[in-house]
Structures are given as C-alpha cells and as structure tokens.
Amino acid sequence: MNPIAYTMFLTSLAIGTSITLLSHHWLLAWVGLEINTLAIIPIMTKTPHPRAIEAATKYFLTQATASAIILFSALTNAWKTGQWDMMLMTDLHTSALSIALMMKLGLAPLHFWMPEVLQGIPLLTGLILSTWQKIAPMTIIIQVSQSTNTQLIITIGLLSILVGGWAGINQTQLRKILAFSSIGHLGWMMIVLKFNPQLTLFNFMIYILMTAAMFSTLMIISATKMLDISTSWSKIPTLTPIMLLTLLSLAGLPPLTGFSPKLLISVELIKQDSIMLAATAMLASLLAMFFYLRLTYIMTLTTPPNTSPSLLMWNLTTKINPTVTTLNICTIMMLPLTPSILMMM
Numbered sequence: 001m002n003p004i005a006y007t008m009f010l011t012s013l014a015i016g017t018s019i020t021l022l023s024h025h026w027l028l029a030w031v032g033l034e035i036n037t038l039a040i041i042p043i044m045t046k047t048p049h050p051r052a053i054e055a056a057t058k059y060f061l062t063q064a065t066a067s068a069i070i071l072f073s074a075l076t077n078a079w080k081t082g083q084w085d086m087m088l089m090t091d092l093h094t095s096a097l098s099i100a101l102m103m104k105l106g107l108a109p110l111h112f113w114m115p116e117v118l119q120g121i122p123l124l125t126g127l128i129l130s131t132w133q134k135i136a137p138m139t140i141i142i143q144v145s146q147s148t149n150t151q152l153i154i155t156i157g158l159l160s161i162l163v164g165g166w167a168g169i170n171q172t173q174l175r176k177i178l179a180f181s182s183i184g185h186l187g188w189m190m191i192v193l194k195f196n197p198q199l200t201l202f203n204f205m206i207y208i209l210m211t212a213a214m215f216s217t218l219m220i221i222s223a224t225k226m227l228d229i230s231t232s233w234s235k236i237p238t239l240t241p242i243m244l245l246t247l248l249s250l251a252g253l254p255p256l257t258g259f260s261p262k263l264l265i266s267v268e269l270i271k272q273d274s275i276m277l278a279a280t281a282m283l284a285s286l287l288a289m290f291f292y293l294r295l296t297y298i299m300t301l302t303t304p305p306n307t308s309p310s311l312l313m314w315n316l317t318t319k320i321n322p323t324v325t326t327l328n329i330c331t332i333m334m335l336p337l338t339p340s341i342l343m344m345m
C-alpha cells in the first residue's frame with residue numbers, strides 16, 4: 001500500500017475516534033464511529049489475500065448493522081425527547097443502543113465475527129482492531145451506563161467471561177486465542193459498569209496496555225500459531241521470559257498488573273452485595289486461566305524436535321523495539337501504581 005494512503009487511513013482512525021470522544025451529539029458520535037469503520041477496512045485488505053478480504057467483509061457487515069441500530073435508536077430517542085444530547089436517553093432506546101455497541105465491541109453472544117476477523121488479518125491490524133477500535137464504543141457505553149438496564153449488562157458480561165474462556169481452550173491459533181481473551185476481559189468490564197464506571201475505565205486502560213504488549217511481542221517473532229512460540233526461546237531468549245510474564249498478567253495472576261482490575265472489580269461487587277456474581281465471574285475466569293497457562297507451558301517447558309546445530313541461533317539478528325520492552329515492563333510491574341492511577345482518574 002502507498003505510504004501516503006496508509007498514513008491517511010491511520011489519520012482517519014484517529015480523527016474518527018476523536019470526534020466520538022469529543023461529541024455530546026448523537027449524530028456526531030455516529031459519524032465518528034462510521035469514519036473509524038471505513039478507515040480500517042483498507043488497512044485490513046492491505047495484503048490482498050482471500051482471508052483478509054473475507055475478514056474485511058465480515059467486519060463491514062457487522063459494523064454496518066450495529067451502526068444502523070445506533071442511528072435508529074438515537075433518531076427515535078431524539079423524536080421522543082426532542083434532543084440529540086447523549087445523556088438524555090430513555091430506557092428502551094438505551095437497551096437497543098447498548099446491544100449495538102456491544103456488537104461493535106464483540107461481546108457475547110454477538111461475538112461470532114471477532115475471532116474470524118482477527119484470524120484473517122495481520123498482527124499489526126489485529127492490534128489496532130483489538131485496542132484502538134474499541135475506544136470509541138467503550139466510551140459511549142460508559143457515558144450512557146447510568147440509564148442502561150442492569151440485568152442486560154450483567155448477563156452479557158457473565159456470558160462474555162464464560163465464552164471467552166470456554167471457546168479459547170481448544171484454539172491453536174494465537175490470534176483467535178487473543179480474540180477470546182479480549183471477549184473475556186470486556187466481560188469483566190461490563191459486570192462492574194453499573195456499579196462503578198471508573199473501574200470499567202481503569203480495566204479498559206490495563207486491557208489496552210496488556211494486549212498491545214502481547215501483540216507487539218508476537219510481531220517481533222512473526223508468531224501466529226502455538227508452534228511458533230514453542231521455538232521463541234531460540235529467537236528472542238531475553239524476551240521469552242518476559243512474554244511468559246505478560247501472558248500470566250493477561251490471565252490475572254498476582255503480583256502482575258493484570259491482577260489489579262480483577263481484584264478491584266471483585267471487591268466492588270462484594271461491596272454491592274453481589275457476592276454470587278463475583279464468585280461466578282472468578283470461577284468462569286479459571287477457564288481462560290487454563291489456556292494462558294497452556295501457552296506458557298508450550299513456550300517455556302517444552303522443547304520442539306530439533307537437530308543439534310539448530311538448538312540455538314547464536315547469531316541473533318532480531319532487534320527489539322524499546323516500545324515493546326516498555327509495554328511489557330508496564331504489563332508486568334504496574335500493580336504497585338494502581339492506587340496512584342485511580343487517584344488521577
């Protein structure tokens with residue numbers, strides 16, 4: 001792809017998200033979401049491969065359906081209330097709007113497009129889809145959270161945690177595993193949304209940090225299958241143990257960064273007398289814990305078949321970007337900074 005065109009599409013992504021973040025008018029928010037959708041489709045098809053074309057088509061159809069529901073909900077709400085203000089929503093329109101936004105995010109049971117789309121695109125585009133593309137819909141959900149149906153949000157959140165763990169167990173493709181990991185993390189954000197939107201925002205920030213670190217590390221070794229990470233120790237021996245800790249942070253194990261959102265959300269649910277909800281979410285997250293631990297086991301505790309000279313690439317030519325190192329360190333060591341981050345928020 002022409003570098004000028006590629007830069008233009010990336011700029012359009014930034015503009016679309018910025019318009020949605022800065023708008024209080026439903027029509028402007030919808031325009032920002034549409035710019036986001038239309039800007040990423042050429043980036044998906046940058047490599048003209050049938051799988052990429054299929055992924056872009058699925059993504060476009062899903063996002064177009066969700067955008068149509070958002071526009072219809074905003075229009076009927078404006079007809080009833082007489083205003084386009086995002087904070088003035090009726091319960092019925094908020095429920096339809098929430099479902100459409102959850103379709104954009106890929107929450108269960110509206111998640112079927114996400115693993116397939118992520119599997120058909122390169123790792124860099126998958127990074128954009130898993131992080132940047134979720135900022136605008138998540139911001140709108142947080143803004144309208146006070147008028148959203150509580151039972152709907154909690155049900156979809158719990159279902160997403162279950163699907164994210166259960167469906168990821170039998171996967172061998174890393175992009176699909178990260179897609180189901182994303183669904184599970186978004187489920188944790190949803191179950192606490194009505195009780196404490198600030199925690200949802202904090203969890204979303206940590207999720208973006210951890211996902212960016214994992215995708216950036218996989219891009220260095222061009223790993224798309226579990227077999228690829230089983231030989232990562234011979235390509236990047238210094239980064240392999242850090243990648244192991246990043247995976248465990250995604251799983252939410254202490255004392256890593258990923259433990260803080262799960263701990264705070266569980267404490268908040270217990271404070272709200274939702275002990276059964278907290279217990280169910282923690283038990284469901286054990287399913288996701290299984291495939292994270294399986295990845296770490298394959299990466300560090302198994303040795304693939306090798307001939308003697310190929311056991312280690314002594315002439316290592318892989319260059320690690322300082323940004324990747326910074327992301328991984330933050331993913332591993334930011335747990336002590338949690339109180340400071342929450343105070344700033």
